[in-house]
Amino acid sequence: MREGEADPGLYDFRPYRDRAKIAWPEGKTVAVWVSPNIEFYELDPPANPHRKSWAKPHPDVVGYSHRDYGNRVGHQRLVDVMARHGFKGSVSLSIAMCQHHPEIVEQVNALGWEFFSHGAYNTRYSYGMDEAQERALIEDSIQTVRAATGQTIKGWLAPALTHTPRTLDLIAEYGLTYTCDLYHDDQPGPVHVKSGKLISMPYSLEVNDHYGFSVYNMSPRAYAETLIRQFERLAAEGETSGTVMCIPLHAYLVGQPHRIGPFEEVLRHIAADGRAWITRSGDIADHFLANDYDAAVADAARYAREAR
Numbered sequence: 001m002r003e004g005e006a007d008p009g010l011y012d013f014r015p016y017r018d019r020a021k022i023a024w025p026e027g028k029t030v031a032v033w034v035s036p037n038i039e040f041y042e043l044d045p046p047a048n049p050h051r052k053s054w055a056k057p058h059p060d061v062v063g064y065s066h067r068d069y070g071n072r073v074g075h076q077r078l079v080d081v082m083a084r085h086g087f088k089g090s091v092s093l094s095i096a097m098c099q100h101h102p103e104i105v106e107q108v109n110a111l112g113w114e115f116f117s118h119g120a121y122n123t124r125y126s127y128g129m130d131e132a133q134e135r136a137l138i139e140d141s142i143q144t145v146r147a148a149t150g151q152t153i154k155g156w157l158a159p160a161l162t163h164t165p166r167t168l169d170l171i172a173e174y175g176l177t178y179t180c181d182l183y184h185d186d187q188p189g190p191v192h193v194k195s196g197k198l199i200s201m202p203y204s205l206e207v208n209d210h211y212g213f214s215v216y217n218m219s220p221r222a223y224a225e226t227l228i229r230q231f232e233r234l235a236a237e238g239e240t241s242g243t244v245m246c247i248p249l250h251a252y253l254v255g256q257p258h259r260i261g262p263f264e265e266v267l268r269h270i271a272a273d274g275r276a277w278i279t280r281s282g283d284i285a286d287h288f289l290a291n292d293y294d295a296a297v298a299d300a301a302r303y304a305r306e307a308r
Contacts, residue, residue, distance in 0.1 A: 009192055010168070010182065010191060010192060011182070011184070011189055011190065011191050011192060011200060012189075012190070012192075012300030012303070012304070013300070013303065014189065014296065014299050014300050014303055015303065016185075016186075018299075018303075019187070019241055019296070019299050020241075020292065020295035020296065020298070020299050021240070021241045021242075022187060022241045022242035022243075022288070022291075022292050023242060023291070024238075024242040024277045024287070025277055025287070026277070028238075028242070028275060028276060028277035029234075029235050029236075029237075029238030029239050029242060029243070029275045029276075030231065030234045030235040030238040030242065030243045030244070030245050030275060030276055030277070031242060031243070031244045031245070031276075031277045031279055031284045032231070032244075032245045032246075032247070032270055032276045032277065032278050032279070033090050033244070033245075033246055033247070033278075033279055033280055033281050033284060034082060034087050034088075034089050034090065034246075034247045034249065034267075035089065035090050035091070035092050035180075035203070035246055035247065035248045035249065035281065036075075036078055036089045036091055036092070036249050036250075036251060037091075037092040037118060037122075037248065037249065037250050038071070038075070038091050038092070038093050038094065038097055038104060038105075038108075038251075039067070039070075039092075039093075039094040039097070039118065039121075039122040039250070040071075040094045040096045040097050040100050040101075040121050040122065041053075041063070041064055041067045041068070041121065041122050041123050044059040045121065045123035045124060046124065051125050051127055051160075051162065053123040053124075066252060067250075067252050068252070069251075069252045069255075069256075070250060070251035070252030070253075070255060071097075071101055071104060071251070071252075073251075073255065074251035074252050074253075074254070074255020074256060074260075075104060075251040075255060076255075077251070077255045077257075077260045078249065078251050078254060078255045078260070079107070079108065079111070081260060081263065081264040081267060082267065083111065084264070084267075085264070085267040085268055085270075085271045086271055086278060087267060087271075087278055088111065088112045088113050088114070088279075088280055089108060089111075089113040089114070089280075090113070090114045090115075090116065090155075090280045090281040090282065091108060091113055091114065091115045091116070092116060092118040092157045092180070092248070093105070093115045093116065093117060093118055093145065094118050094119060094120060094121055094122050094159075095117060095118075095119070095120050095140065095141050095144045095145060096120050096121050098144050098145070098147075098148040102148065105148050105149060106148075106149075109148075109149040109150075109151070113280075114151065114154075114280040114281060114282050114283075115145050115149060115151055115153055116153050116154060116155030116156060116157065116178075116180070116281065116282070117138075117141035117142075117145065117153050117155070117156050117157070118157045118158075118159055119137065119141070119158065119159025119160070120137065120140065120141075120159065121159070122159060122160050123160075124159060125159055125160055125162040126158055126159060126162040126163055126164050126167065127162050127163075127164075129164055131166060131170075134164055134166065134167065134170055135170060138156075138170055138171060138174050138176075139174070141153060141156075142174065152175075153176065154176055154177045154178060154281075154282045154285055154286075155176060155177070155178045155179065155180060155201060155281055155282065155285065156171045156176055156178075156179050156180065156181065157179075157180040157181060157203065158181050161181065163181065167181070168181075168191060168193055168198060169193050169194045169195070171198065172191075172193035172194070172195060172196035172197070172198040173193075173194070173195050173196055175196065176196075176198070177196075177197065177198060177199065177282075177285050177286075177289060178198065178199050178200070178201040178281065178282075178285040179191060179198060179199075179200055179201065180201050180203035180246075180281070181203075182200040183203065183204070183205055184200070185200065185202060186202055186234060186237075186243045186244060186245075187202065187241070187242070187243055187244060188200060188201055188202065188244065188284065188285065188288040188292070188296075189296055190293060190296055190297055190300070197289065197293070199285060199288060199289065199293065201244070201246075201281050201284065201285060202243075202244040202245075202246055203246045203248060204245075204246045204247075204248055206230075207226060207227055207230050207246075207247060207248070208248040208249075209223065209248065209249050209250055209253045209254045210248075210250055210253060212226065213253050213254075213259075214253070220258055220259040220261070220262040220263070221262050223259075223262065223263070224262035224263060224265055224266050227247060227263075227266045228266055228269055230245060231245055231266075231269070231270055231273070231276070235273065235275040235276065238275070242277075244284060245276075246281075247266075
């Protein structure tokens with residue numbers, strides 16, 4: 001292996017075919033969690049030399065107002081259909097929402113939704129941060145969400161999916177237990193960090209509504225059918241060992257009038273199926289840490305021995 005090609009060592013390789021069995025509560029085969037991204041995008045944010053906030057020169061009125069539709073209109077549609085079918089959200093939160101639109105945060109907190117940090121704004125990135133700046137962001141996330149909701153965040157999704165080499169170590173040091181920033185598996189698994197205990201929480205780019213509508217150019221019906229196929233496969237495989245399905249959403253996309261109907265049919269399908277543990281990301285993390293973490297570590301050690 002040439003220099004620079006080494007495995008970064010974020011997590012161990014564990015073949016999907018041969019792992020300790022994960023057993024979800026009540027014999028469910030797939031843990032399903034819905035992750036609404038409740039975000040704030042700035043009209044004309046500070047420039048980051050590593051990445052532009054908007055494709056157009058600032059201020060990008062079109063991009064800003066399109067996303068603002070989510071907080072003003074689409075959010076309520078999403079809340080309504082989720083409540084109708086018994087889903088509580090696990091919110092990927094731009095913590096600035098606690099100041100800009102506190103009524104939204106208060107509303108879903110009262111509904112029993114969970115919050116984890118998605119940075120301060122989705123137009124400010126971790127790229128280029130020094131350690132003190134990144135620590136300040138994590139501390140601000142913990143303190144702001146606790147003050148606004150009474151909750152202590154357990155998870156992290158980096159703002160606009162931007163990281164530094166120290167991000168995972170730092171969030172573990174501050175007591176967070178899961179990251180949504182690794183897309184390598186359909187089950188939770190241990191992450192190597194310098195201190196604490198951190199797991200990867202299966203999130204998704206493939207069935208994220210941003211990718212579905214803005215990258216893959218799916219119709220609302222095609223996106224809904226994709227989610228149902230994802231669920232059916234993971235529920236079937238989960239009979240061997242429990243799987244996780246995340247549905248990451250943005251209210252400015254899925255909350256549009258022509259999209260919310262097909263999406264509601266997905267929730268209806270999953271709720272009626274009977275194989276889904278409909279839950280929140282923090283509950284999945286707590287269950288895995290209490291029941292499956294040690295077995296996953298042992299699996300990795302066994303595989304490493306056998307591969308020698």
